[in-house]
Amino acid sequence: MNTSGHIHVDVIIIGAGVAGASLTALLKNSGVTCALVEANPADKDQDTGDQSRTDPRALAITIASKNILQSIGAWDKIPKDRLACFRKMHIWDENGLGEVNFDSADLYEPVMGYIVEQRILEQALETALNKSDHVSWYRPAEVKILRTEKDKIYVGLDDGRQLSASLLVAADGQSSTIRRLAGINFKIHDYHQHALACVVETELPHQEVACQRFLTRGPLAFLPMAQPNQCGIVWSTTPEHAAELKNLDEKVFNKVLAEAFAYHAGEIIHTDSRTTFPLARAQADEYCRPRLALVGDAAHRIHPLAGQGANMGLLDVASLAEIILQAREKGRDIGAFSVLRKYERWRKGENRTMMMTMEGFKYLFENKTTGLSWLRNVGMDMFDSIKPIKHEVMKRAMGLAGDLPDLARSHF
Template identity: 55%
Template sequence: MTIKPDADVIIVGGGLAGATLALLLAGQGLRCVLLEERNVETTSRRTDPRALAITRASENILRSARAWEYLPQDRIGYFRQMHVWDENGTGDIKFDSAELCESTLGYIIEQTVLEQALRAASNKQDLIKYYRPATLSGLKLDGPLVRAQLEDGTELTSHLIIGADGARSRLRTLAGIACPVHDYHQQAVACVANTEKAHDAVARQRFLTTGPLAFLPMADPHQCGIVWSTSPDHAKSLIKMNEDSFCRALADAFIHTLGDIVSCGPRACFPLQHSQAEHYCQPRLALIGDAAHTAHPLAGQGANMGLLDAATLAEVLIEARTMNKDIGAYPVLRRYERWRRGENFIMIKVLQGLKCLFESRLASVRHLRNIGLDVTDMLTPVKYSIMRHAMGLSGDLPSFARHQ
């Protein structure tokens, strides 16, 4: 006797990666269960102050998922230019979307606003059954079925289970997949700051020897998302400061490029690490987003990588379903792993290299990196290639990430 499972796919984690995957799959007729342990309407994640740089590829994915239309227009910031420079020296590099005949390089959107849009879209999708709060606590493989156990004793079945449950993925642990973590011994202090001067849609990043400091232009012309990566002790002291002292410290560290910092919202601290799971899949199980990999936020790529995972896995599963293949079969899931793991590995290594290069105190390295910035700024083909990659417009893109 064949048992009809509760869903085609169970997705653990209703963050950016998990909710996007559910929407893409449900949009093509797959029945999804989405498990989210936070009671999102009431938890403190509502005050998560992160503003994320979102690539053009991610915009395409969120449009394909029908979530972009739920973003309030007045919360979508965009940047036309990017300016990166080094505290030690004169080297700098500027990117401008006009050079590629594009209207923007990307967007700046608060993490909570993105999550709300995805939730609103999921609530409208009949093929998504959203369980929240619901915590995955156990897993059993039973022939062609996956049995997911929740903390409240509920058991749900499907042909495939996806771990989109973040950097400390419970599903990854239950599956016994190793995920070596490299600790950067740095923390990022994030907040939203109001600046004296308008940001003019320019994303700015100043590399300090203690770590990069980014001002990301939000929808309000005088508001920037701040990501200040620094040593754990310094981060702790920045969090403890009263608002006035913090605003002064921030303006000084940014050499008053946008004038004084008039005020700032709640601050939060994030430990920084990079990691990559040794496998992205097993029979009937796959990992996406931070559950599969984490990266330094200096180029704002973590969520974008997770959205590309979601779009790629969705494409692979939809194709398998169209060809009447078992969507939980290992060869199907391996195709996703081969497609994404190498690309993510390269991105993580590039970010690690940039971080080391910019934090070196050696005079010779400082000298070379200043020359490197200036030379790259002048080498048009190299610069354009970096820009296209940062916008998510190059590489082996899944169809959901291409311009529709």
């Protein structure tokens, strides 16, 4: 603690979700002192080691994200019986014969990606962070005051404690308090859709294939999980329909879901708890200010059909860590605007490219003009057969293309 009563560290990170916890792990391994502030109390199951509860949110994780998580020692902390891979993806339309099929073998890769529950990934990250002299946790705590001066940034927590640092990173999610306190504009495109998420047991095994069926009201995804007959569901639909589905009796819901998926997985045997999320696409006008950087959902949001939100956040933090550590090595101020602008230039463009690629893909499948339904199906088949374009989209979605930070690359 310094004479002014502030606890001083190199970097304050607000939010211990996937983005914030990963950044902290990346920095502490290089000796950067971090204060990690998290609003939610610690997960009780983390302390007791109880991982029996499933999280309705199953995340598709790219090869690039796996490389980052491996480098910070979190990948090996994911229990093997909670980690799955998918080798193929099958996408088709309810109203026609058009379809698109992706296969990792086309790119000489053994897998397209991995599936892990969000809570299990967050627990693995927390385990990787534990027992580090370079990390101090503030939990549960929320930021109430934010003040920037020439050579430091200050925060006041709701419990009265005060922190200062050379840099503050907002990893506090889509409703970021830091973004609001800094007055940074967040341009939101509301899809007027909600996603219903849950984990189900199916009659037929998934065979490591991820599937999406485009229905009139939005896409329905089945993501293969670690058990052969277990899938994570993300069903994007109108807010009213999502609420209705959430409140259905389980047996009725199982029937409705099996039918909506055209019995592709046979009957639905069991459904765990169901949760809904509002869907939007958004991008912050600025990713940085002097002594402040935004990462993860605090900087951007994307439709879950892309399966990219957490992956984009991991690329943000690996890029930011690379820039911070390079600046430190050269003796430069890690909170200087000129240093942080490098991060903004790098990631804002990359994230926009990903968002626009996925938006185009969504448009191809979701064009609701009935008269154009045949055109849409022809479009899908054409996309499926034009290999160079299809492979470029695949490489982006798998985290094999784009301007990747060093830690995200596969090193052979």
